Amino acid sequence: MIRQILQLGNEILRLKSSPVEDLRSIELDSLIEDLSDTLEEAKRRFAYGRGIAAPQIGKLMRVGFIDMPRLRARNCTASNGSHSLLSSSAKTRSQYRDFVDGGLD
Helix, strand or coil: CCCCCCCCCCHHHHCCCECECCCCCHHHHHHHHHHHHHHHHHHHHHCCCCEEEHHHHCCCECEEEEECHHHHHCCCCCCCCEEEEECECCCCHHHHHHHHHHCCC
16 A cells, blocks of 8 residues: 655654564565555656655554665566565574565565
């Protein structure tokens, strides 16, 4: 879903964001999809944009989304050129490794 991008001066952008608690939550999947949709719409409207963070759409979570067209242009098999960046509260390397190996699918 395309969300409104908050502008400089909005007080929400000054608040502290929370780390991601559940790396496999439906809420996180939905947020990443919203970030992707919102970035694509911004690129259509303004002809630029490389990334977006959750606070920019009013969600105080440490999540970002970046679009890397060079990776997409190279037909990289490991990536479609888009990446999500997360700050997690995962306590162990194995919890993080499980997430990385499993991805967001």
